[in-house]
Amino acid sequence: MTTVFLKREVARRVFAKELMSSTYTIRDESEKSPLYVLTPLGLKCNRVFIIGVLTEKEERGEDGNIYRIRVIDQTGSFIGYVGKYQPEAYEALEDIDTLTLVALTAKVRVFEGETGKFVTLRPETISIADPESRDYWVMETAVQSLERIREMKKGESETAKLAMEVYNTDLEEYKRVVKEAVERVMEDYGEFDVEEEMLEEEEEEEELELNEDEDLSFEEEEIDLTELLKD
Amino acid sequence: MDRVEKLAEQIFEDYKDYGVDRREIVEKLKKLLIEFRVPENEALRTIRNYIIREYGAPATIRREKITKIEEIKEPNKWVTVKAKVIQLWESSSPSIAQVGLIGDETGYIRFLVWTKAKKPPVEEGKSYIFRNVVVDDFGGVLRLNVTKISEIEEIDEDIKVKPPEDVSEEVEVVGALVAIQQNSGLIQRCSVEGCNRVIKMGKCPEHGKTKPKDDLRIKGVLDDGYRTYEVIINEEGVKALTGIDLEKAKKIAEETLDRNAVLIELKKMLLGKYLRVVGTATPRYLIARHVEFFKPDIRKEIEKVRALLEEV
Numbered sequence: 001m002t003t004v005f006l007k008r009e010v011a012r013r014v015f016a017k018e019l020m021s022s023t024y025t026i027r028d029e030s031e032k033s034p035l036y037v038l039t040p041l042g043l044k045c046n047r048v049f050i051i052g053v054l055t056e057k058e059e060r061g062e063d064g065n066i067y068r069i070r071v072i073d074q075t076g077s078f079i080g081y082v083g084k085y086q087p088e089a090y091e092a093l094e095d096i097d098t099l100t101l102v103a104l105t106a107k108v109r110v111f112e113g114e115t116g117k118f119v120t121l122r123p124e125t126i127s128i129a130d131p132e133s134r135d136y137w138v139m140e141t142a143v144q145s146l147e148r149i150r151e152m153k154k155g156e157s158e159t160a161k162l163a164m165e166v167y168n169t170d171l172e173e174y175k176r177v178v179k180e181a182v183e184r185v186m187e188d189y190g191e192f193d194v195e196e197e198m199l200e201e202e203e204e205e206e207e208l209e210l211n212e213d214e215d216l217s218f219e220e221e222e223i224d225l226t227e228l229l230k231d
Numbered sequence: 232m233d234r235v236e237k238l239a240e241q242i243f244e245d246y247k248d249y250g251v252d253r254r255e256i257v258e259k260l261k262k263l264l265i266e267f268r269v270p271e272n273e274a275l276r277t278i279r280n281y282i283i284r285e286y287g288a289p290a291t292i293r294r295e296k297i298t299k300i301e302e303i304k305e306p307n308k309w310v311t312v313k314a315k316v317i318q319l320w321e322s323s324s325p326s327i328a329q330v331g332l333i334g335d336e337t338g339y340i341r342f343l344v345w346t347k348a349k350k351p352p353v354e355e356g357k358s359y360i361f362r363n364v365v366v367d368d369f370g371g372v373l374r375l376n377v378t379k380i381s382e383i384e385e386i387d388e389d390i391k392v393k394p395p396e397d398v399s400e401e402v403e404v405v406g407a408l409v410a411i412q413q414n415s416g417l418i419q420r421c422s423v424e425g426c427n428r429v430i431k432m433g434k435c436p437e438h439g440k441t442k443p444k445d446d447l448r449i450k451g452v453l454d455d456g457y458r459t460y461e462v463i464i465n466e467e468g469v470k471a472l473t474g475i476d477l478e479k480a481k482k483i484a485e486e487t488l489d490r491n492a493v494l495i496e497l498k499k500m501l502l503g504k505y506l507r508v509v510g511t512a513t514p515r516y517l518i519a520r521h522v523e524f525f526k527p528d529i530r531k532e533i534e535k536v537r538a539l540l541e542e543v
């Protein structure tokens with residue numbers, strides 16, 4: 001007799017743009033189903049694996065016993081909360097400075113604020129990552145995102161149909177986001193040499209950042225952080 | 232077997248419990264199909280009606296479609312399987328009454344019985360028909376769910392299961408190490424000849440208090456974004472990855488006066504890292520024979536992305 005992982009959910013590969021645009025939650029029909037986030041590309045997930053840059057790490061909560069972190073990838077930023085309820089992630093985070101490349105495995109939480117629902121992460125593990133792993137993460141995330149776009153175009157699976165109904169997803173927009181994320185990495189491998197596109201890219205980048213500020217205005221809201229830390 | 236005999240066989244299988252005579256069926260079928268040239272479905276109906284009238288057989292016979300385990304390839308399908316319970320595992324949740332592995336002559340699959348289903352427990356080594364069980368996908372692994380509307384019937388037949396050596400397969404997996412379990416690092420094993428079980432809270436589950444021997448290993452979760460693997464990495468593998476072998480691990484424990492310090496160190500070095508593992512995949516574990524930090528060929532990955540970009 002041995003104990004089994006009965007509830008081990010796959011850590012999905014998803015860019016910030018896709019995950020943080022999610023507002024819809026869903027459960028399986030089976031009993032005891034966990035709560036999943038449905039993304040605009042029809043991904044049902046409640047755990048993710050991310051490699052990105054830790055850009056913010058602020059102490060929050062009554063006794064400063066919760067860190068609010070921001071991790072950015074090639075498409076936008078993830079917001080996460082790490083409390084002492086997750087000692088492993090909490091202790092690891094204490095030793096990591098901002099502007100460091102990090103790998104994290106996190107549960108996905110949806111918080112309902114006054115301005116609507118938004119996604120936050122509750123990291124389970126966090127560690128320092130290297131650029132090569134980051135590049136690989138971008139590639140595998142690009143592949144898995146494009147596979148989802150393909151499924152959305154086919155529109156056969158139930159989650160794809162539902163995602164289209166809920167978000168009316170602009171698939172070309174997502175394809176462009178994936179392409180740009182990959183191109184940023186490709187530059188390092190001498191795979192990118194079209195100057196014109198580089199210029200265009202910079203413009204788009206600016207635009208993207210602006211949008212993001214708007215999207216993330218909820219951050220100013222006062223929220224009960226302890227809610228986010230519950231399992 | 233010619234067509235007539237095949238059809239006769241079908242009918243005989245359905246009604247053999249009612250004392251029908253196979254030769255009689257063949258003769259009547261021949262007469263209808265060859266002599267009178269009636270359509271096949273009409274001939275079959277005529278004979279069925281005859282049997283119902285003459286032998287008092289019920290008008291409807293339940294013909295069930297038994298699915299072979301190797302044919303189960305996707306979730307959300309309802310199936311009926313005839314299988315033997317190979318192994319029962321400890322359930323970690325009160326909502327699950329039983330969990331384990333069942334198999335038939337074609338393969339193995341995990342199964343679980345929900346507590347709410349209120350089914351009498353199955354036993355290891357016995358064979359059953361599991362009716363109306365639903366397939367789900369958990370972490371990329373398919374499972375059969377016994378729910379309230381399912382039926383479990385014990386059968387006398389001793390199902391020949393595929394021998395275990397056919398089940399484990401050599402695999403190569405690249406994934407991120409997303410979790411390391413607590414019973415990893417510097418562990419203790421039972422020293423009784425041939426036992427080698429991991430000692431938990433000072434005791435071997437089989438032999439109780441015995442003289443422990445130290446070992447170094449990692450039990451963790453490898454995840455490629457599509458599915459998870461419960462991976463076991465032995466001392467040799469741990470050393471290849473981290474430079475820490477059993478001797479060094481013991482030294483760390485001695486110096487810090489904390490056996491757990493080894494685990495903390497391993498977590499720091501390995502969590503979130505992409506590993507390439509070559510090993511044996513059993514229904515439960517991926518046992519690493521060779522393990523290394525994955526060295527990605529980014530150019531190859533870029534090609535993959537390009538191809539997909541063109542496709543969608």
Ligand SMILES: [Zn+2]
Nearest residue numbers: 421426435438
């Ligand atoms: Zn023992």
